Amino acid sequence: MRRLWLSLALILALCAPALAGIGSHDAMFVGGTVTSIKEHAEGKPVLGEAAFSFDYEKQHFLIPYKQINSLDYGQKAGRRLGLAIVINPLFIFSHKRKHFLTIGFLDDAGKQQAAVFELGKGVIQSTLDGLEAKTGKKVDFEDAEARKTAGKK
Numbered sequence: 001m002r003r004l005w006l007s008l009a010l011i012l013a014l015c016a017p018a019l020a021g022i023g024s025h026d027a028m029f030v031g032g033t034v035t036s037i038k039e040h041a042e043g044k045p046v047l048g049e050a051a052f053s054f055d056y057e058k059q060h061f062l063i064p065y066k067q068i069n070s071l072d073y074g075q076k077a078g079r080r081l082g083l084a085i086v087i088n089p090l091f092i093f094s095h096k097r098k099h100f101l102t103i104g105f106l107d108d109a110g111k112q113q114a115a116v117f118e119l120g121k122g123v124i125q126s127t128l129d130g131l132e133a134k135t136g137k138k139v140d141f142e143d144a145e146a147r148k149t150a151g152k153k
Contacts, residue, residue, distance in 0.1 A: 024122035029054060029061075030100070032115040037061050045123055047130040052103065054117065063105050063115065065134045070104030073128060073150055074142030099124050099149065103131075125151045 022028045027045045029037045043056025051062040076098045099119045107113050119127060128139050128150050141147040 022118060022120050024120040026120045027054065027123065028118045029056070030116050030118050033113045034061070034115045045117065045119065045127050047127070047134060052131060063103060067105045068103055068131070068135045068137060069106060071131055071135070071137050071139040072102040072142070073139050073146055074100050075146050075149060076100065097149070101127065124149065
């Protein structure tokens with residue numbers, strides 16, 4: 001019986017990170033008009049000298065700052081149902097917020113494009129502040145709660 005409980009505890013410990021979502025300093029491409037990145041690709045948002053870069057799977061998706069024409073940030077709160085079912089029913093009472101950045105930009109052909117990224121908690125403020133500084137555009141916030149999460153008043 002003890003071996004069964006130890007095995008179950010090991011399985012749950014290994015499964016928990018997979019259910020936790022993206023890392024605090026990571027980002028995930030969740031959609032948009034961009035077809036060169038597969039949906040749910042995880043990577044790092046990088047504020048380079050001349051372009052925003054999404055670095056994933058040894059690839060780089062670049063958006064030059066001069067081509068960015070809109071920045072939108074919002075959140076989506078949800079229940080942690082998966083964790084509640086697998087690990088502990090008390091997780092159903094906790095909330096998980098997802099943080100989304102939509103970057104609107106003109107591609108090289110002058111056509112409007114959009115890329116939507118889910119941001120980890122640890123990169124929200126620095127990414128938004130950096131994009132505002134480098135593009136000269138202000139971030140449009142979905143609501144007051146999103147503005148507060150991003151450290152804006």
